[in-house]
Structure formats: C-alpha cells, structure tokens
Amino acid sequence: MNITFNLNGKPVCYAGTGTERLLDVLREGFELTGTKCGCKEGECGACAVILDGRLVNSCLVPTGSLEGRNVVTIEGFSEMPMFKEISEGFQEVSAVQCGYCIPGMVLASATLLEQNADPDEEDIRTALSGNLCRCTGYNAIVKGVGIAADKLGRDRTPREVFPRGNKREEFIFPRTLEQALSLRDQTDLKPCGGATDLLVGEPDPGSFFFLGGIPELRKITTEDGWLRIGSEVTFTEMLESPQTPQILKDAVSGIAAPAIRNMGTIGGNIGNGTAKADTSLIMFALNAMVELSSVDGTRLIPVSEFYRGKNDLAIEDNELITALLIPDEDIGRYMYEKVGGRRALAISRISFAGILKQEDGIVTDMRAAFGAVAPTVLRLPEIEKKLVGRPVSEARDMIPEILDDYSEAMQFTRGRVSAEYRKDVCMNLLGEFLRTRLAA
Ligand SMILES: Cc1cc2nc3c(=O)[nH]c(=O)nc-3n(C[C@H](O)[C@H](O)[C@H](O)COP(=O)(O)OP(=O)(O)OC[C@H]3O[C@@H](n4cnc5c(N)ncnc54)[C@H](O)[C@@H]3O)c2cc1C
Ligand code: FES
Numbered sequence: 080m081n082i083t084f085n086l087n088g089k090p091v092c093y094a095g096t097g098t099e100r101l102l103d104v105l106r107e108g109f110e111l112t113g114t115k116c117g118c119k120e121g122e123c124g125a126c127a128v129i130l131d132g133r134l135v136n137s138c139l140v141p142t143g144s145l146e147g148r149n150v151v152t153i154e155g156f157s158e159m160p161m162f163k164e165i166s167e168g169f170q171e172v173s174a175v176q177c178g179y180c181i182p183g184m185v186l187a188s189a190t191l192l193e194q195n196a197d198p199d200e201e202d203i204r205t206a207l208s209g210n211l212c213r214c215t216g217y218n219a220i221v222k223g224v225g226i227a228a229d230k231l232g233r234d235r236t237p238r239e240v241f242p243r244g245n246k247r248e249e250f251i252f253p254r255t256l257e258q259a260l261s262l263r264d265q266t267d268l269k270p271c272g273g274a275t276d277l278l279v280g281e282p283d284p285g286s287f288f289f290l291g292g293i294p295e296l297r298k299i300t301t302e303d304g305w306l307r308i309g310s311e312v313t314f315t316e317m318l319e320s321p322q323t324p325q326i327l328k329d330a331v332s333g334i335a336a337p338a339i340r341n342m343g344t345i346g347g348n349i350g351n352g353t354a355k356a357d358t359s360l361i362m363f364a365l366n367a368m369v370e371l372s373s374v375d376g377t378r379l380i381p382v383s384e385f386y387r388g389k390n391d392l393a394i395e396d397n398e399l400i401t402a403l404l405i406p407d408e409d410i411g412r413y414m415y416e417k418v419g420g421r422r423a424l425a426i427s428r429i430s431f432a433g434i435l436k437q438e439d440g441i442v443t444d445m446r447a448a449f450g451a452v453a454p455t456v457l458r459l460p461e462i463e464k465k466l467v468g469r470p471v472s473e474a475r476d477m478i479p480e481i482l483d484d485y486s487e488a489m490q491f492t493r494g495r496v497s498a499e500y501r502k503d504v505c506m507n508l509l510g511e512f513l514r515t516r517l518a519a
C-alpha cells in the first residue's frame with residue numbers, strides 16, 4: 080500500500096502496511112530520529128509530532144491513516160517561526176538536561192503557543208501533561224515556555240503556524256458512511272477511530288479501516304430533543320463544542336493528556352467495551368442511546384443494554400457505532416469524580432457520576448452511576464427510584480438507608496485496587512453526592 084502525505088511541508092510517499100506506527104516509519108523509513116521512542120503506549124509523549132495542527136503521539140498513529148495529511152516533526156518545526164523563541168526560552172532557564180523528552184516538550188509547547196498567546200502556569204502544565212521528563216526538569220521547562228510566550232508577545236493575536244487540511248483516499252479511508260458500512264459488511268477489517276486503543280500492544284497488520292474521514296460521523300448536532308454526537312468526534316472536539324454538556328466535558332477533560340484527546344474518539348471509547356471508559360460512565364448517567372448502523376439500516380439501543388459484560392457488546396459483526404444520542408435536557412445538579420493514580424494519564428480506578436433533579440422542593444429524578452468497579456458501569460434503578468417524589472428534607476433523612484441499600488446490592492470486582500477499597504470509595508462518593516446535592 081502506498082501512503083502519500085506531507086512531511087515537514089514536502090509530499091512523501093511511503094510504501095508499507097497501513098498499521099505500521101508513524102513513529103517507526105519516521106525514525107527508520109525517513110531517518111527523522113528527533114522523534115523519540117519512550118513507551119510505545121501513548122504514555123510518555125517522547126514521540127510527539129504535529130498532525131494537521133494537533134499534537135499527537137506518533138506511536139499511536141497508524142501510517143494508513145495519514146493519506147493526504149500533514150505531519151510536522153521536530154526537524155520540520157526547527158525551520159519554522161516560533162522555534163527560535165521556544166528554544167531561547169528553554170536555554171535561558173537551562174531546561175534541557177539529557178534532552179530525550181525535549182522534542183516532544185517543544186512541540187507540545189508550540190501547539191499551546193499557537194493557540195494561546197498568554198498562557199498561565201496552569202495552561203502550560205496542562206499542555207505538557209502528556210510529556211514525561213525522566214530528568215524531572217518540569218519546573219524549568221514550564222518557566223521556559225513562559226519566557227517563550229513573553230518573547231513571542233503576550234498581546235499578539237494567535238494564528239495558525241502548522242499546516243492543516245486533509246485530503247483522504249477512499250479505500251481504507253471511506254469518505255461516506257455507505258462506503259464504510261459496505262467495508263464493514265464485506266471485509267474483516269476492524270473499524271478504527273483514533274487508534275489510541277488499537278495501537279497499544281501489537282496491532283494486527285493490515286487490518287483496519289479508518290472512519291475519521293466521514294463528515295456525518297464528525298458532527299455534534301441537536302435533533303428532535305436529542306444531542307447527537309457522531310462516533311468520530313474526538314475528545315478535543317467535544318471539549319471545544321458549546322453543545323457538549325458540562326458533565327461530559329468534566330469527564331473528557333480528565334482523559335489522558337492533550338495528544339491522546341486530539342486522537343481518541345467517543346466511538347472508540349464506547350467501542351472498546353470497558354467499564355473504565357470515562358465517557359461510558361457519563362452515557363449511563365445521561366440515559367444515552369447508542370446508534371448502530373449497518374447496510375441493513377440503523378437502530379438505537381440504550382447504552383445500559385449495549386454493554387452486556389466485560390468486552391461483550393450488543394453489536395453485530397456488520398454494524399458500526401455511528402453516534403451517541405443524549406436526551407437534550409437540563410440535568411439539574413450533578414457530581415462527577417474520577418479516582419486515578421495521578422492527575423494526567425490515569426485510567427480510572429473508580430469513577431462516579433450522580434444526577435439529582437428537584438422541582439418545588441420535591442425530588443424528581445436521582446441517578447448514580449459507578450464506573451471501573453464491575454464488568455460494566457453500575458446503576459441500580461430500583462434504589463434510585465426510592466427518592467423520587469419525596470420532599471428534599473425527607474430524602475435527606477433517607478441518606479443512611481440509601482447508602483445501606485447500595486452497600487448491600489453492589490458487587491465489586493478486584494482490579495488494580497481491592498474490592499474493599501472500591502466499595503469504601505464508592506460509598507464515600509455517593510454519600511458526598513447525596514449530602515451536597517440534596518439541598519434546598
Ligand atoms: C496513554 C493513554 C491514556 C488513556 N487514558 C484514558 C482515560 O483516561 N480514559 C479513557 O476512557 N480512556 C483512556 N484511554 C483509552 C483510549 O484513548 C480511549 O478509549 C479512546 O476513546 C479510544 O478511541 P479511539 O478512537 O482511539 O479508538 P480506537 O483505538 O480506534 O478503537 C477502539 C476500539 O473500538 C472499536 N471502534 C472504534 N470505532 C468504532 C465504531 N465507530 N464502531 C464500532 N467499533 C469501533 C475499534 O475496532 C477498537 O476495538 C487512554 C489511552 C492511552 C493510550
Ligand atoms: S513512545 Fe511514549 S508516547 Fe509514544
């Protein structure tokens with residue numbers, strides 16, 4: 080397979096299989112060794128490059144997804160405006176120790192400064208949150224980016240520095256839903272969104288087709304009382320859209336780090352079938368529906384029925400997830416918490432989403448969803464219903480009883496943490512939710 084794309088501003092053609100990692104192709108095929116390899120799992124950011132203006136981890140980019148797209152590596156960026164100020168900023172505070180992380184740090188800084196002329200420390204730390212420095216030079220690096228922002232001018236109007244635009248070929252890059260559904264029906268190729276799950280570990284060579292070029296799967300729209308999020312909408316696009324409900328933005332902003340959020344999609348997050356997927360928790364809490372399409376038509380299924388068990392989804396071999404549909408309604412008071420091992424790049428150990436609606440002092444709806452504690456997200460509608468129709472003061476008095484009900488009914492599995500720890504944390508989160516949201 081020949082893949083033609085723009086590399087550091089010049090068209091190149093790479094002959095290989097579509098599932099080779101861009102990282103390997105850059106280093107071995109094009110001898111661009113400024114792109115470093117740390118983990119090959121999207122965790123360290125050493126391999127970061129810019130793809131159509133977004134920071135991505137090249138170890139998780141299948142080369143087959145590049146047709147017609149623009150890749151900029153550190154070598155290309157070193158010839159571009161803005162490199163000078165960033166490198167001077169880093170030099171002034173001696174931010175470079177062994178240097179291994181620096182190409183990724185510089186590119187992460189560049190994508191921040193391209194969009195934000197006046198970043199504060201928090202903005203810089205967030206932008207660099209997916210880049211690990213083994214020499215732990217973080218404070219100096221953060222200062223260096225701040226100096227670069229000063230040098231570039233904090234009152235400048237941000238403008239695009241990196242090339243965008245993607246012209247994609249049709250075969251493994253279907254451009255219409257019809258083509259994608261027919262590929263799904265007639266081949267064994269796996270659907271691929273951002274590949275941030277598929278390329279972790281050893282991918283099956285030559286087995287993907289890429290869904291990112293289908294316009295109708297990349298939209299967020301409101302239709303007939305539903306918010307429709309196309310399956311190929313990325314986490315970053317969800318964060319950027321004013322239509323995305325805040326509870327979903329809260330969950331998405333805690334996923335991984337910018338380079339993963341720029342690639343990972345909601346379709347892939349639901350399609351991977353795990354109860355640790357952060358958007359799946361929110362979909363359970365919001366009573367979302369999964370839209371599944373095949374050459375035979377389209378059907379909707381409640382998300383709670385879509386997940387049958389661990390990695391067991393109610394999807395036929397010829398179907399694709401084409402959207403998530405969320406009731407377009409005011410959800411009242413909510414609470415979202417993710418408990419992970421660290422702030423960025425942490426897979427949920429436990430996650431919780433609670434929703435509480437009240438009208439004229441009466442509870443009209445209560446939902447509590449627990450993620451990462453069992454084979455699928457847990458909700459217990461029979462207990463939730465107990466509070467509905469009660470005056471708020473009466474519902475508050477019932478909190479100990481409700482906590483007992485949950486504690487008795489919920490079955491926790493052991494994961495990275497013990498079942499007992501999961502239970503304690505879940506009960507604490509539920510208690511906090513009920514006490515703080517059940518208020519006049
Ligand atoms: C370093 C790192 C950190 C991460 N942190 C988090 C985190 O904090 N929270 C979290 O929830 N996830 C996290 N993930 C996992 C991953 O980023 C998400 O699950 C992401 O949503 C996957 O989306 P994708 O588009 O990349 O999926 P892909 O890798 O493209 O696909 C994932 C699965 O879904 C299937 N699939 C994709 N699209 C469709 C479709 N339209 N229809 C049917 N099946 C489909 C694929 O065949 C595959 O089986 C992390 C991953 C990495 C590498
Ligand atoms: S090599 Fe670590 S993120 Fe790619």
Ligand code: FES
Nearest residue numbers: 178180212213214
């Ligand atoms: S400077 Fe050594 S890894 Fe960051």
